[in-house]
Amino acid sequence: MTERKPAYRKLRTAKELQRLMQRHYLEGRYLRLGRPVAWVTSGAPVEPLRAMGVLPIYPENYGALCGAQRVAVTLCQTAEERGYSLDLCSYAKSHLGSVFDPKKAPMSGLPKPDLLICCGNICDTVIKWYQALAEHYGIPLFVLDTPFVYGEAPDEAAVAYVQEQLEDMVAFLERHTRRRLRLSRLEEVVGLSREATRLWTEIRMACKARPSPLNAPDLFVNMAPIVVLRGTPEAVRFYQNLKAEVEERVEQGIGAVPDERYRLLWDNIAIWYRLYGFYRIFSEQGACFVVDTYTGAWSADLQPGDLFTSMARTYTGVLLNQGVGPRARHMVNLAREFQVDGFVMHLNRSCKPYSLPQLEIKRIVQEETGLPGLLLEADHTDSRVYAEEPIRTRVQAFLETLAARSEAV
Amino acid sequence: MRVPVGLDLLEGLEKAPFALWREGEGTSDAVGALCPCVPAELIHAAGFAPILVPAAVSGAPLADAHLPTACCALARGALEVALRGDLSFLRGVILHRTCDAMTFLGDLWPHAVRQGVAVVLNLPRQPEEPSAAAYLRKELERAFGELRRASGAADPPPWEGTFSLLDRRRALLADLYRPGRPLSGALRLRIVRAAHLLPPEEGVAWLESILQDLARQEDETLTRRPRVLLYGPTMTDLALAQCVEDAGAWIAGDDLCNGWRTTQPRVRGAERDPFQALARWVVDWPGCPAQHRPARPRAERLLRRVEEVGAEGVIFVLARFCDPYAFDYPALTRALAVRGIPHLLLESELTTPAGQVRTRVQAFVETLEARR
Numbered sequence: 111m112t113e114r115k116p117a118y119r120k121l122r123t124a125k126e127l128q129r130l131m132q133r134h135y136l137e138g139r140y141l142r143l144g145r146p147v148a149w150v151t152s153g154a155p156v157e158p159l160r161a162m163g164v165l166p167i168y169p170e171n172y173g174a175l176c177g178a179q180r181v182a183v184t185l186c187q188t189a190e191e192r193g194y195s196l197d198l199c200s201y202a203k204s205h206l207g208s209v210f211d212p213k214k215a216p217m218s219g220l221p222k223p224d225l226l227i228c229c230g231n232i233c234d235t236v237i238k239w240y241q242a243l244a245e246h247y248g249i250p251l252f253v254l255d256t257p258f259v260y261g262e263a264p265d266e267a268a269v270a271y272v273q274e275q276l277e278d279m280v281a282f283l284e285r286h287t288r289r290r291l292r293l294s295r296l297e298e299v300v301g302l303s304r305e306a307t308r309l310w311t312e313i314r315m316a317c318k319a320r321p322s323p324l325n326a327p328d329l330f331v332n333m334a335p336i337v338v339l340r341g342t343p344e345a346v347r348f349y350q351n352l353k354a355e356v357e358e359r360v361e362q363g364i365g366a367v368p369d370e371r372y373r374l375l376w377d378n379i380a381i382w383y384r385l386y387g388f389y390r391i392f393s394e395q396g397a398c399f400v401v402d403t404y405t406g407a408w409s410a411d412l413q414p415g416d417l418f419t420s421m422a423r424t425y426t427g428v429l430l431n432q433g434v435g436p437r438a439r440h441m442v443n444l445a446r447e448f449q450v451d452g453f454v455m456h457l458n459r460s461c462k463p464y465s466l467p468q469l470e471i472k473r474i475v476q477e478e479t480g481l482p483g484l485l486l487e488a489d490h491t492d493s494r495v496y497a498e499e500p501i502r503t504r505v506q507a508f509l510e511t512l513a514a515r516s517e518a519v
Numbered sequence: 520m521r522v523p524v525g526l527d528l529l530e531g532l533e534k535a536p537f538a539l540w541r542e543g544e545g546t547s548d549a550v551g552a553l554c555p556c557v558p559a560e561l562i563h564a565a566g567f568a569p570i571l572v573p574a575a576v577s578g579a580p581l582a583d584a585h586l587p588t589a590c591c592a593l594a595r596g597a598l599e600v601a602l603r604g605d606l607s608f609l610r611g612v613i614l615h616r617t618c619d620a621m622t623f624l625g626d627l628w629p630h631a632v633r634q635g636v637a638v639v640l641n642l643p644r645q646p647e648e649p650s651a652a653a654y655l656r657k658e659l660e661r662a663f664g665e666l667r668r669a670s671g672a673a674d675p676p677p678w679e680g681t682f683s684l685l686d687r688r689r690a691l692l693a694d695l696y697r698p699g700r701p702l703s704g705a706l707r708l709r710i711v712r713a714a715h716l717l718p719p720e721e722g723v724a725w726l727e728s729i730l731q732d733l734a735r736q737e738d739e740t741l742t743r744r745p746r747v748l749l750y751g752p753t754m755t756d757l758a759l760a761q762c763v764e765d766a767g768a769w770i771a772g773d774d775l776c777n778g779w780r781t782t783q784p785r786v787r788g789a790e791r792d793p794f795q796a797l798a799r800w801v802v803d804w805p806g807c808p809a810q811h812r813p814a815r816p817r818a819e820r821l822l823r824r825v826e827e828v829g830a831e832g833v834i835f836v837l838a839r840f841c842d843p844y845a846f847d848y849p850a851l852t853r854a855l856a857v858r859g860i861p862h863l864l865l866e867s868e869l870t871t872p873a874g875q876v877r878t879r880v881q882a883f884v885e886t887l888e889a890r891r
Contacts, residue, residue, distance in 0.1 A: 193849030195866075197589070197840050230644050234619040237644060237811050238846030245850060253811045255644040255651070257658075258622050267661075271643070271654035278650055433626035459589045462619035462842065466590055470630055 138221035154229035173201030177382030177491030200492035272422035309349035321365025326399030371396030378456035566670030568718035611636030618809035704770020745887035746771035748830035772828030818854035
């Protein structure tokens with residue numbers, strides 16, 4: 111029996127990440143120390159919550175975890191039995207399933223929330239999802255509305271509107287937690303948030319090296335702290351260590367994929383239930399995803415000065431709250447900066463804001479870069495819509511195209 | 520535009536919804552909206568004739584090149600109508616931001632359609648919040664400014680005439696929904712659609728001209744049938760309504776974006792400040808579940824509507840992949856169950872009702888009859 115060629119190099123910091131995330135989930139359940147728990151959306155401005163000692167927990171991250179642990183389908187079915195449509199987002203349904211029947215869920219579900227904070231900058235789904243949660247638990251819900259950015263950047267009316275809501279959010283938190291927001295503490299938290307964001311951005315930029323020190327699964331797994339621990343010293347420490355390891359790989363010419371032949375760009379959320387298996391189809395043939403549009407969504411930097419204006423501008427201008435033009439341009443820029451040979455787009459049935467403009471974006475990116483692009487239909491956590499063989503066949507054909515282009519050069 | 524008199528107009532519009540406009544192509548002053556959540560006053564006062572664009576009901580092969588099939592039929596269907604050239608008579612469209620599908624349709628439209636002016640009304644998702652008031656007003660003013668520039672109108676906006684005309688249209692349509700009025704629900708929906716395919720002036724004149732015809736259409740025997748309420752977003756295929764009444768039920772009322780909701784609400788305070796009045800109208804509009812309106816729980820609203828029309832059952836006519844409605848569905852059906860009101864879910868795609876739908880509707884109507 112021949113031994114399978116290793117197509118993935120594990121990071122030393124993997125154990126540290128595991129400990130960090132375990133602690134995060136345990137903290138909400140056993141180490142609350144009187145702190146209120148808020149369930150928050152991944153795009154929500156978390157800094158005021160952290161500054162007020164509110165413990166943020168992220169149902170979307172939990173949805174990804176359910177996908178990675180392959181229990182999402184069971185949990186989705188639990189929600190579907192209660193009337194939720196097959197076609198709704200599987201993050202939402204697997205989390206709702208865990209709420210309805212915690213016995214079926216990893217860690218018996220998330221620690222129960224005291225309040226809910228929902229920011230609509232990533233999708234409309236979260237608003238409906240959080241409405242369902244608010245109704246189920248009978249707890250207060252704050253919705254932060256970020257107008258869609260149809261132009262190049264949020265206009266001043268939108269920024270003023272979001273800023274006023276941020277002030278309302280603080281008042282909401284103060285009212286429901288009986289805690290006060292100290293601006294000096296908020297500045298500290300924003301400082302930590304900026305530092306973690308800076309480190310994470312530098313780690314991602316290090317993948318411009320040939321060979322790339324990280325592949326898509328590394329980026330997807332290691333983004334967890336920037337999402338759930340933004341604004342904490344733990345996130346900063348973790349990214350300092352990860353950055354050191356990544357720089358070491360670069361110095362020593364160690365690639366995430368042995369014998370890197372093709373450099374690729376990924377668009378959309380990961381396929382969590384096939385995280386390693388799916389990317390292995392690529393890495394076995396020397397194809398490495400050196401950059402993606404998803405893990406960079408948490409790279410937006412808060413500017414010093416008027417924090418509330420900066421938060422309003424930054425959280426409104428996130429990539430998923432922008433249209434085809436800026437998003438296509440972003441992909442074109444990434445493709446050039448990271449010198450990729452092609453791009454793969456995950457047409458993710460669950461994620462409407464990511465997927466609805468992808469056909470148009472693919473056309474623009476191909477026109478502007480001349481690069482081959484592959485569009486694959488799947489779902490981020492619902493494996494029922496993942497068709498293994500057709501996907502494998504299409505990936506093989508795509509890799510053959512890359513090989514033919516590389517030989518022609 | 521020469522509008523056929525009486526109810527004969529309906530048949531012609533069903534075969535060719537834009538035929539009247541196409542006759543005057545090149546001289547049209549029509550601007551289309553995809554949903555009545557966009558106040559038609561904005562378009563009319565800017566110098567255009569507002570119409571509501573019905574989505575395609577027979578597949579979307581052209582739109583499928585721009586939007587994935589996991590996008591709702593309403594967005595794909597509207598884009599399809601535009602891409603196949605049916606809207607070439609329009610001077611432009613006003614799109615809106617409510618759900619993800621409509622948000623991105625507003626973004627994609629100029630890339631994909633490349634015809635006329637395309638204005639997007641970036642509606643707040645929680646219009647009732649005090650923080651949204653100033654933003655909503657500015658957004659209405661901005662959208663109006665863009666439309667006005669496109670129209671090239673130099674005279675002061677005819678707000679007074681606009682408000683009075685469109686309120687008259689709402690009042691005439693609301694009369695179709697007068698409680699207990701024994702009119703076929705399928706006919707009501709066809710009239711609402713026709714009225715929104717005509718310039719408001721002609722629409723009002725036509726509605727006034729059919730008052731006597733409508734009186735003749737009243738049929739007391741309808742009131743003896745099981746009464747149902749249709750609930751959902753825009754119902755693209757009105758044949759479904761006919762299917763419900765052919766099965767022996769009476770659509771005593773509806774809560775649809777292309778039905779009863781077009782009759783709501785009356786504009787208040789227009790004489791003082793038109794934009795303030797329109798902002799209040801947006802807040803008061805009974806529509807979209809994509810918006811967060813904690814002060815007006817949707818289940819309570821549905822139950823109130825059920826009571827208003829005396830419905831014995833509710834038929835949800837939802838567009839597949841329409842997430843906001845799909846998310847509300849479990850809570851709404853729980854609320855109906857508490858009151859012992861049966862319901863049926865019909866999920867529509869871009870197809871006409873098949874035999875299977877007819878069978879399910881018939882079975883539901885039989886259930887309602889058996890409960891009497």
